[in-house]
Structure formats: C-alpha cells, structure tokens
Amino acid sequence: MLMIHCPYCDELLPEAEFAYAGEAHIIRPEDPSAVSDEEWEKFLFIRTNVKGLHFERWRHVHGCGRFFNAVRDTVSDRILITYKAGEPKPELDKLLAEVGQ
C-alpha cells in the first residue's frame, strides 16, 4: 500500500484513506459552449498518459475530504510531492534534484 502525505492534514497516511481522481491541472473552459468540438474532446478525454512523472489529483476521502495534487512516478509508483489544490505545478527539475534522482 502507498503511504500518501495529505497536505491539508499534514500527515503521512495509508492509501486506503484516499481516492485517485485523475490527471491534475486540467482547466475546464469558462464557457463550454464557446469552444470547438476538438477543444472539448481534448478537455474531456485527452490525457498525457505519461511514463514517468505524472501530475495527478487525489482526494482524502476518508479524512479531511479535500482534493489535492501529487507528482507520482508512474514507473516506480513513488510519490515525489503532494501539494494543495490551486498551488502552481512544482518544477520537475528542482523536484528531482531535491529527491536525489
């Protein structure tokens, strides 16, 4: 089981308290009826599906209830950092240097 740090509770907690919630930093268009079908398709369905570092959302569903973001390596399953919803994307180069990879 993964251990996940909830940035709101500030505790390292078992994965069973959390729910995965898809790729992070995908912004819903302000006015959906104004965007083209292609743009709407991109918003709804097209994901990076990266092999490596992935920005993703999690929810501390059996806990504080908050959504937050994480950077997880999809190869090793290691979570490099978690941060509150609304905070900017962490810089990956800096992050990798910090964790010594």
Place this chain on the structure above:
Amino acid sequence: MSLQISSLSPETLIHTGDVQITVTGETGRISLRARGKLAPLDKALGVKLPTKIGTRANKGDVEALCLGPDEWLILCPNDDVSALKAACDAIYEKLPHSFTDISAREITLSITGPQAAELLTIGCPRDIASIGVGEARRTVFDNASVVLWCDGPDQFRLDLWNSFAPYSAELLITGAKEFSAETALT
C-alpha cells in the same frame, strides 16, 4: 430535529477480559461547514472551533472536532441541538455556514481495554497510535468512513453510520472473540 433511528441499541456487545465494546446512548451530532473568520460561530456555539485537523475543543457538554479545513463535527446533548441551531442561525448573515443535524445518521461504539487499539487495527489501516489522546480523526474502517476518537491509550469511540453499523460491529465482535481465544491458548 431529526429522529434518532438507530440500527443498534445502547448495550454492551461483548466483554472479554481485554476489550469491551458498548453501543453508547443517543447524542446530538451536528455537521458544520464554514470558511473565513470563525469568531461569530465560536460565540454562537460557546466553543472556540479548533482549526488543526483532528483536534478537539469543548465547553461543558458541547464538543467540537475539526474534520477538515472547513468542516467540524459537534457533539452535544440531544436537547441542545435546536438551541445551538437557533444561535447559529442568528449569525448567518455575518458568517454564512451550513449547519446540519446528523444525530440520526450515526451510532457510536465505545471500545475500551488493553486490546482496544490492537482490535481497531483489524479494520483500520492507519497507525492507531498516531491519534493522540484527546484527538480524533475521520478515517476508514473496513471500507466504511468512520470517526475514531481517542480518549485514552485504552479508550476509543468509533462513530459509524447506521447502515454500516451492524456489519462493522460484527467484525469487531468476531475480532474480540479471536483475540480472546488466542489469549486462552497462550
């Protein structure tokens, strides 16, 4: 206020030498959501709402637990719910909030004894010791969301939603019996 509909009645479910599980009596339960400066709510409730997740504060019989950045669980005597609601309604203009009487939603199991913490580990993946005495957390117990209160190293309360309560209680009873059989063997 909402009617108390309990799936389990207040009684002791099991008492082995090392752990006792009891359904506690009915109590008032309130779900409170608010953001911003909380002073008007503190005043209305008579309790300063704690802001660190998992911490509790109480004044007399009214106890507040911080569940999330904008969410609290309030316990109080049954008869106090309507008075607290009226007091919170009165400050609604100053601080918009959500006050929901959830008294009928849950029951509470008191789990006590030297094996209480270990018994909880059969359904809760969290390190039980990470919940300090006098604290509480919303967590998970065998797939069901619960609130686990730690009142002492050997004293816990587990709030369970009515619909899951018979199942969760049965699991705890089975666990307590197995623990006691294990003790008998050694």
